[in-house]
Amino acid sequence: MKKRKAMRKAEKIRSSVSQGITFNKSAGQHILKNPLIVNSIVEKAGLRSTDTVLEVGPGTGNLTVKLLEKCKKVVACEVDSRLVAELRKRVQGTPLASRLDVAVGNVLRADLPYFDVCVANLPFQISSPFVFKLLLHRPFFRCAVLMFQREFALRLVASPGEKMYCRLSLNTQLLARVSHIMKVGKNNFRPPPRVESSVVRLEPRNPPPPVSFQEWDGLVRIAFIRKNKTLSAAFKSKVVLDMMEKNYRVHASLLGMTIMEEFSAAQQIEKVLQENEFAKKRAREMDIDDFLKLLHCFNSAGFHFA
Known part of the structure; x- marks a missing residue:
């Protein structure tokens, strides 16, 4: 031995x-x-x-x-x-x-x-x-x-x-x-x-996709925290909501936009997910085109990830 x-x-x-x-x-x-x-x-x-x-x-x-x-x-x-x-x-x-x-x-x-x-x-x-x-x-x-x-x-x-x-x-x-x-x-x-x-x-890929990688990665990071969860569940995390509301207010300030007192980041985020049929989707099943569309939807609603 x-x-x-x-x-x-x-x-x-x-x-x-x-x-x-x-x-x-x-x-x-x-x-x-x-x-x-x-x-x-x-x-x-x-x-x-x-x-x-x-x-x-x-x-x-x-x-x-x-x-x-x-x-x-x-x-x-x-x-x-x-x-x-x-x-x-x-x-x-x-x-x-x-x-x-x-x-x-x-x-x-x-x-x-x-x-x-x-x-x-x-x-x-x-x-x-x-x-x-x-x-x-x-x-x-x-x-x-x-x-x-x-x-x-x-x-x-x-x-x-x-x-x-x-x-x-x-x-x-x-x-x-x-x-x-x-x-x-x-x-x-x-x-x-x-x-x-x-x-x-x-x-x-040359030319690269027309998207900010920092924005993209910010979104993907949230979605893949629990890749088997629905996106609706992933975006209900308090940490995620606080971050997104803070970013929303910063971008609104830069653009000189007024935010209503009754503004609710949670409600607006859920609205984006529901109206664009992403609420029940899961990160594990989504491809690049899905995430590009989701990022565009959030950006159009004033939400940013960088």
């Missing part, structure tokens, strides 16, 4: 160490080691020889090297100085070195550089904030091919009525066309993560 435990511990240590580097699993450092998967990701990105590619979390450079062979330039964003040194060492003295630009630091805290395509094996814990930083970035890029935890990827591509459909699904699909490319098993990484992964392709 003790011998088996010792063997497992030794194997765990070997799996988390490569070329003298101990990978930090808590920081999401899982290096993609399967060259077939690496090649497939690069192929799905549809790179051109003139492209600048943004890579986040390059690790030891297995994916970076393949990208450098296909494009004009790779901007690799890495927070771990040990891996930065390993990456630079890997291309040192080769023709690829002049095409690599390493940005050291947290990609969420810095402005993104110009790029045509984004390709990344993302640290899992930054998946959601990075997706929206990416999709709200300007100028537009052509596409992104990104590795996520399987469950997160399934949420991105979920459709109305499906179990995984959520606010993340709706917000992402408002801003981009999303497709699931392939599943990637945990044994394709070193060290192996605890969960399975998937690769997803995002293509920004």
